[in-house]
Amino acid sequence: MALSNIWIVTEPSNGSLTTTSLELLSHARSFGANISAITWGGDAALAVVAGEYGATTLYDVGDLGGALPGVPVASAIAALIASVGAPDAVFISTSYDGRDIAGRLSARLDRPVLTNVTGLADDGGLVTEHPIFGGTQTVKARFTGEGPGIFVIRAKSFAAEASGGGVASVVAAPPGDVGSTGGAMITATHVEERVGPKLEEAAVVVSGGRGLGEADKYALIEETANLLHGAAGASRAIVDAGWVPYSHQVGQTGKTVKPTVYIACGISGATQHMVGMKGSKNIVAINKDPDAPIFQIADFGIVGDVHKVLPALIAALKARA
Amino acid sequence: MNIVVCVKQIPDPAAPQSLDASHNLNRSGKLILDEADTYGVEMALQLVDKAGAGEVTVVSMGSAADVAGLRNALAMGAAKAVIVSDDALRGTDALGTAKVLAAVIKRESPDLVLTATESSDGYTGTTPVQLAELLGLPSITFAKSVSIDGTTLKVERQTESGYDEVTAPLPALVTVTAGVVEPRYASFKGIMAAKSKPLEVLSVADLALGDQTGATGARQEITDVVTAESRASGEKYVDEGDGAQRIVGFLESIKVL
Numbered sequence: 001m002a003l004s005n006i007w008i009v010t011e012p013s014n015g016s017l018t019t020t021s022l023e024l025l026s027h028a029r030s031f032g033a034n035i036s037a038i039t040w041g042g043d044a045a046l047a048v049v050a051g052e053y054g055a056t057t058l059y060d061v062g063d064l065g066g067a068l069p070g071v072p073v074a075s076a077i078a079a080l081i082a083s084v085g086a087p088d089a090v091f092i093s094t095s096y097d098g099r100d101i102a103g104r105l106s107a108r109l110d111r112p113v114l115t116n117v118t119g120l121a122d123d124g125g126l127v128t129e130h131p132i133f134g135g136t137q138t139v140k141a142r143f144t145g146e147g148p149g150i151f152v153i154r155a156k157s158f159a160a161e162a163s164g165g166g167v168a169s170v171v172a173a174p175p176g177d178v179g180s181t182g183g184a185m186i187t188a189t190h191v192e193e194r195v196g197p198k199l200e201e202a203a204v205v206v207s208g209g210r211g212l213g214e215a216d217k218y219a220l221i222e223e224t225a226n227l228l229h230g231a232a233g234a235s236r237a238i239v240d241a242g243w244v245p246y247s248h249q250v251g252q253t254g255k256t257v258k259p260t261v262y263i264a265c266g267i268s269g270a271t272q273h274m275v276g277m278k279g280s281k282n283i284v285a286i287n288k289d290p291d292a293p294i295f296q297i298a299d300f301g302i303v304g305d306v307h308k309v310l311p312a313l314i315a316a317l318k319a320r321a
Numbered sequence: 322m323n324i325v326v327c328v329k330q331i332p333d334p335a336a337p338q339s340l341d342a343s344h345n346l347n348r349s350g351k352l353i354l355d356e357a358d359t360y361g362v363e364m365a366l367q368l369v370d371k372a373g374a375g376e377v378t379v380v381s382m383g384s385a386a387d388v389a390g391l392r393n394a395l396a397m398g399a400a401k402a403v404i405v406s407d408d409a410l411r412g413t414d415a416l417g418t419a420k421v422l423a424a425v426i427k428r429e430s431p432d433l434v435l436t437a438t439e440s441s442d443g444y445t446g447t448t449p450v451q452l453a454e455l456l457g458l459p460s461i462t463f464a465k466s467v468s469i470d471g472t473t474l475k476v477e478r479q480t481e482s483g484y485d486e487v488t489a490p491l492p493a494l495v496t497v498t499a500g501v502v503e504p505r506y507a508s509f510k511g512i513m514a515a516k517s518k519p520l521e522v523l524s525v526a527d528l529a530l531g532d533q534t535g536a537t538g539a540r541q542e543i544t545d546v547v548t549a550e551s552r553a554s555g556e557k558y559v560d561e562g563d564g565a566q567r568i569v570g571f572l573e574s575i576k577v578l
Contacts, residue, residue: 068461068487070450070460071459074454094446095481099446099462100462102450104451104453106415106416106447107416107450107452107454107455110416111416112414112539113414113445113447115445116445116446127544132546137546137547138546139543139545139546140543140544140545141543142541142542144540144542145541146540180458181453181457182459184461184488184489185487186487189480189485190485191482203577228578246465246500252444253438263568278552281575283552284568295557296554299554299555299556300555300567302559302560303559303560305560308560313565320578
């Protein structure tokens with residue numbers, strides 16, 4: 001059965017759409033279906049971006065009035081389905097708000113979800129790919145019941161490529177009455193300043209893990225990243241320990257990165273971490289344990305103490321500058 | 322302040338994992354309390370403490386053949402535990418799990434429901450919000466701090482670029498991240514007390530959910546499990562004072578330097 005309609009939840013970000021949203025729009029085009037985007041915030045510029053990446057219609061939920069997006073956006077999608085009919089599939093990003101929207105929509109429509117999707121192909125219906133056990137195996141799955149299928153897709157699973165399409169036509173899609181579920185309101189927003197390139201976009205990522213020993217030693221990671229014009233990342237272990245903010249976390253529950261080179265320092269290579277960085281073009285690992293799993297996927301490994309190797313690396317990079 | 326914390330007993334993540342013949346995660350070995358759930362238990366205990374009244378109930382779904390994980394939560398200080406354990410639940414998906422948990426939690430009518438952001442074994446990551454929707458509650462996910470001011474919940478919620486301050490009226494559901502609080506270790510006294518605390522085991526028939534659970538209710542199937550393309554390991558050297566220079570050489574070879 002050919003796919004005729006796909007809806008993509010596209011998240012607004014600084015006057016455009018998030019990169020993952022653009023990746024989902026781009027991949028949706030490969031199925032030959034009519035593509036509609038769903039967004040919120042009422043920014044007219046988004047219709048240009050959504051159109052450029054292949055959407056013909058942009059449903060705008062409008063100003064959320066400070067509400068967390070999960071409830072109003074899912075409510076708006078459910079209302080749209082009631083009025084214009086269900087699409088074959090809804091694509092949603094694996095993001096904070098995306099997961100909220102997917103959960104709400106799933107329960108409202110009584111439809112299951114497939115999450116952590118990293119591959120999606122049409123084989124007489126959409127077949128998904130999900131990495132399990134640290135990416136050593138891939139599960140393929142499909143929905144067997146009535147649609148729409150709700151797919152929650154990880155960042156960087158597909159390339160974002162503009163199609164050069166014209167401006168999408170904007171249709172208002174109000175959330176309607178959300179009743180007792182709608183009480184979560186944002187009262188203030190805090191942005192943690194970062195220097196250098198964004199973690200997801202940097203060509204070089206230098207990450208630190210438990211092997212650094214203590215929080216203060218993370219400065220070695222930041223200095224190395226800075227000298228290589230890269231971004232500093234972290235394993236879940238040191239984020240959980242409170243050494244660095246969550247926005248630095250690379251892995252299953254953090255960010256997915258695919259830089260030219262990923263330098264893992266004092267990171268043993270828990271499956272949770274490897275899923276987020278094994279797509280890097282080159283991987284360098286520094287770890288004192290010669291049997292650390294990280295070496296199994298590293299192109300270049302140094303068995304050594306990060307407290308000795310990193311200061312020497314910093315000195316060598318400074319000498320070249 | 323009565324708080325329900327959803328918890329899951331999972332196979333030890335440090336042990337090798339495998340799928341069984343029906344592509345379900347092999348859960349035949351020892352089960353432990355998912356570490357991600359210990360933060361919710363601790364948070365709940367602290368909030369009840371601050372409120373000066375109420376209790377913490379842990380609610381779970383899964384095999385009750387081994388309840389050491391639940392006893393661990395009781396030993397930390399939870400008052401009672403309820404687990405829905407039934408062979409018919411095998412293959413239940415995230416939405417089906419949320420339906421089971423919702424049916425149990427409705428009987429408790431708590432002021433607050435706490436969960437982890439996702440389980441450490443299945444990590445679907447949608448069960449908490451599906452649960453909130455089924456319970457008709459607002460939800461705040463990815464909390465890095467939680468406080469209660471009268472009947473208003475105040476949460477710092479992680480975002481891509483930092484965090485938001487978010488409020489919601491109680492009752493509500495919150496998913497907590499690791500690091501929201503430091504979970505306590507159960508004391509000897511707590512461990513002894515846990516042995517006599519109520520631990521109720523329900524079957525799915527007790528919840529009147531029909532065929533909405535189990536593999537049929539999941540309405541999805543695994544069509545294949547394949548070995549992923551593996552990355553070959555490359556060169557590896559033991560640092561003899563030349564490790565940094567070797568890395569510089571490698572970075573030059575790939576034209577990063």
